[in-house]
Amino acid sequence: MSGPIARLRRFVGSTPRRTFVLYPALVIGVETARRGSLAVPRPAFLALLAWGYLQYRLVGEYRVRVMKAGGWGFDKPPDRLIEVGPYAYTRNPMYLGHLIFLLGLALGFRSLLGWLILLANLPWFHARVLADEARLRQKFGAEYEAYCARVKRWIPSVL
Numbered sequence: 465m466s467g468p469i470a471r472l473r474r475f476v477g478s479t480p481r482r483t484f485v486l487y488p489a490l491v492i493g494v495e496t497a498r499r500g501s502l503a504v505p506r507p508a509f510l511a512l513l514a515w516g517y518l519q520y521r522l523v524g525e526y527r528v529r530v531m532k533a534g535g536w537g538f539d540k541p542p543d544r545l546i547e548v549g550p551y552a553y554t555r556n557p558m559y560l561g562h563l564i565f566l567l568g569l570a571l572g573f574r575s576l577l578g579w580l581i582l583l584a585n586l587p588w589f590h591a592r593v594l595a596d597e598a599r600l601r602q603k604f605g606a607e608y609e610a611y612c613a614r615v616k617r618w619i620p621s622v623l
Contacts, residue, residue, distance in 0.1 A: 479537070483562045483585075484517055491569055491578045505572030513572060516565025523550050523557040538596050545604050547611050553620045555597075555611070559589050560618060593617060 475481050495503030505513065524536050526549055534542035550557040566585055570578030597617075600608045616622060 487581050491573050491575050494577050495573050495575050509568050509572030512568025516561045520558050520561030555615050555617050556593055
């Protein structure tokens with residue numbers, strides 16, 4: 465299937481496209497309609513939007529190009545465990561980048577829809593992490609268990 469519906473499904477099925485394109489477009493569109501003028505983010509929260517996107521993007525580049533360990537998504541899981549760089553601080557720096565961006569979207573636009581998107585994505589990302597971790601445990605065994613004992617799942621020194 466390669467028609468417009470299939471293309472739309474592929475687009476919406478891509479986590480980065482949802483986070484960094486679809487969700488901002490929805491929030492801006494809804495907030496613009498609600499306010500009657502173009503919705504722009506509060507400048508104080510632009511840093512969160514930039515931080516979240518850059519964390520996702522730069523960690524992805526690091527994982528794929530520098531460490532040469534797997535692909536951008538988990539469709540191509542890593543062929544070796546990365547325990548250095550950003551992965552020395554959190555086991556999920558790319559997913560965390562998505563969530564930081566979504567927090568910036570909610571705060572920046574003072575948007576109920578933005579908050580709902582963030583709150584809906586928290587359990588979705590957590591479930592995805594649990595599935596990824598199960599695959600990594602199966603693939604790397606004790607090496608992955610030792611890594612999990614040293615490095616927090618989400619926020620360094622917290623979760």
